[in-house]
Amino acid sequence: MASDEIDEVLEPSDPHEKFWRYFIYFGILFCFVMTYFQYTRAVSGNQRSWTYVFEWPFLGGIGIWMIWRVRKEILNPTDFTQDLDDPNDIELRNWKLHVQRLEAEQNNQKEI
The missing domain is CATH 1.20.5 (Single alpha-helices involved in coiled-coils or other helix-helix interfaces)
Structure with missing residues (x-):
């Protein structure tokens, strides 16, 4: 597939799909911001924040994995029948x- 064709296929046509896609993007960005925030708190002495330093990137990774899976399924649909x-x-x-x-x-x- 050419790059233009891929972009056309991956562009969501349904407004709900577009909402959820941007929601996941925002969630990934939020996870990275929270990782930095919790890291600064952990370094300043809050011991409980060390747990969140590892939790937020994990949750962001799940968002990245979800986007990867959706894009992979759109480009190469699986015929389960x-x-x-x-x-x-x-x-x-x-x-x-x-x-x-x-x-x-x-x-x-x-x-x-």
Whole structure:
């Protein structure tokens, strides 16, 4: 894909998607600011702040991971349905027969 095509694909079209994307960006920025804030407190003698010095970057890393996963899924969508129709799957075949029977019963009741 060319760079322009990638940018077009990654640009959110849904306003809710755009909101959540910027919300995550803001959250990552907030985590870095809070890391610096807690570090300055920890260095000045607040022992409890050392926990937060490691917690905030971890939470920011989760935000970065979420953005990476979403972008990866948008560029390379996974087809989860490709392995669903296995002809040797007995349970799947039984389930389909069960659904067909239920639909047939439902259609018979509508006719009456």
